[in-house]
Amino acid sequence: MRNDKEKKELKRCLEIIPDDGDEVTIDATPLSSKSPTIVDYKIYKEERKSFFQIFRADVKDRLVKTKPVDHMNSFLMHTLKTMFEHHVGDTVWKNQQGSSKVKSWKLFYSCGVHCVTMQNILYDLLVEKMYPFTNHILHQMFNNVKLLIDYECEMAYELIRLVKKQLKEGYRAK
Numbered sequence: 437m438r439n440d441k442e443k444k445e446l447k448r449c450l451e452i453i454p455d456d457g458d459e460v461t462i463d464a465t466p467l468s469s470k471s472p473t474i475v476d477y478k479i480y481k482e483e484r485k486s487f488f489q490i491f492r493a494d495v496k497d498r499l500v501k502t503k504p505v506d507h508m509n510s511f512l513m514h515t516l517k518t519m520f521e522h523h524v525g526d527t528v529w530k531n532q533q534g535s536s537k538v539k540s541w542k543l544f545y546s547c548g549v550h551c552v553t554m555q556n557i558l559y560d561l562l563v564e565k566m567y568p569f570t571n572h573i574l575h576q577m578f579n580n581v582k583l584l585i586d587y588e589c590e591m592a593y594e595l596i597r598l599v600k601k602q603l604k605e606g607y608r609a610k
Contacts, residue, residue, distance in 0.1 A: 446596045451582040538576040542584040543592050550595060552577065563595055566602065574603040 478489045540553045543563070552559040554573075561567055569577070577583075578599050585592045 443593075446593050449578060449583055449596050450588070450592055451584050452586070452588060453584055454586060536573065538573060538581045540584065541577055541581050543595060545586065545589050545591055548591070550583070563591060566598065569602065571603065571606065574599055578603055 480487055480489060536554045536556065538552060538554055541550065542553075543550045548563045549560055550563055552561065552573075559567075578596070583592055583596060
């Protein structure tokens with residue numbers, strides 16, 4: 437840490453929420469491994485082994501008719517999509533226009549991502565990149581909303597320093 441005064445100032449922007457292990461796990465079978473629906477079957481035995489004989493299976497999903505694709509239209513669509521693909525910074529800037537309030541700001545240390553939740557949108561952003569936030573949003577992130585973290589780490593302080601620097605200088609695209 438650079439000095440105690442800076443540490444105290446940055447610590448006022450943090451809120452440590454310890455991980456209490458209340459995550460929910462879900463057992464799910466992937467759709468690709470599910471068998472087709474069996475409509476009727478019969479069990480029969482040969483010697484000591486039991487076997488199932490399936491009379492009818494629902495295979496409508498596998499035999500659905502599809503319309504042929506015009507390859508030229510598909511090619512043109514993909515070409516135009518790459519030519520006019522939006523820049524992430526443009527989307528971030530556009531969604532901030534108007535009165536937007538930052539509801540929460542959380543750091544996920546293990547993957548280097550911070551999540552900014554606003555009234556109408558949720559941003560999952562990389563820590564090491566600068567994003568074009570407006571001064572209004574940056575002011576809320578630095579002064580009004582505390583950064584939620586599981587435990588104290590240098591990455592959290594670096595993120596707050598970055599927001600403070602952006603707030604002072606304003607965003608400048610490289």
